Structure formats: C-alpha cells, structure tokens
Amino acid sequence: MTEVMGYATKTAAVLAMREQGKRISDIAKILGISENAASGLESCAKRARNRSAKKVSATGSTVADLIPLSARQRLRPHAARREISTDRLIANLVIAIADGNLVDAVLDDGVK
Template structure:
C-alpha cells in the first residue's frame, strides 16, 4: 500500500479533501480541484470515516486543518492512552481537543475562574 500523496499543500489527498469540504465545496468541485474522479473523493472520505470508527472516534469532523505542537513530556503521558485506543498521540490529542470544545468543557477543564457566566 502506498503512503499519503501530498496534495495542494496538504500532507495527503484526504487532508486536502477535508479542507475543501470545509469550504462547502461539493464532491464534483473537489474532484476537479484534485484532478481525480468524484468516486475517488467519496472513497477517500469513506476510508477516513471507517478508520476513525475502528479507532473509536466516531464520525470524522469536517473542518479546518490545525497543527499544535505537543511537548515531549505530554506525549510521554499520552502514549499509553493512545496505545490502549490503537491510535497515535496526535490523533488522541485532536480528539481530546474536539471533545472538550464541542462539549463546552473548556472552562471546566481549565478551572481558572475566567469562564463566562
């Protein structure tokens, strides 16, 4: 199996598809931009969805790409949790951030007295 194919400045075609989808482009428009068939766009999205479900993360979130540096000591603390979930530290960290944000738990997690009322 081949590795990821960098596309449009993204690390893979799947990442490029996610970014274009977040811009509300339809499957045919995305396919034209990437120079692939519409069925390939659909197949790449379905494959990503299956992978996330198998790792216990549910439906993939469609949104903008984001990159966050994770300090080595935090990576070390997260590794066993990621391993138990058969995923990477980066994927686990992203899932934690998504869960905290989507569940409106930022103030509860930080508990720094700066939350809204």
C-alpha cells in the first residue's frame, strides 16, 4: 500500500482533510481524484464507522455518540486553524480543562 500525503490511504487523507474543514472539491484537487471519488471514500468510511459505533454502543456510548454533530461542526474551524482534526481538538480541550482544574469554570453549573 502506498502512502498518500503521509496518510496510510486516500480514505484516511480525505477524512483528515475533512476534519480540517476542507471542502470535498478542494480535497479532490489535492489528491488528484474526482469529487465523486473523494465523496465516495468519505461516505464509505462513515458507513463503516457507523457500523463499528453501533457495535460499541451496545456496551456503552462512544465519544462520537455523546458530542452532537452541530458542536463538532462548530469546532471544525478552530481545529483547522491549528491544523489538527476535530477529534484531536476535543481531546486537547478535555486535557487542558482537566490539567487546569477548570471543569467548574467551564461548566458553570453551580456544582462544587
């Protein structure tokens, strides 16, 4: 298998660039494939991920289940500016909140 821009596969490259907020048309140009091919790779990966998540959710919720898509979409530009995935940004945020003992300040829900 040949690496694509540092990713193991074209699918991995498409998913990483989508997480960075890039448009399918831009990704297709970067990878030298059609927009339909790029979109197909993304769709196939999402279906596989959904099947996998359903298996995992039988035993408990996954982080993807717990974070609404709308929240993830609002985080995309912040992740893109840092050139990291949305999932990595979420992990970094949780780590920073825990390390800074900021849970009460962030949630501001009155629990002490």
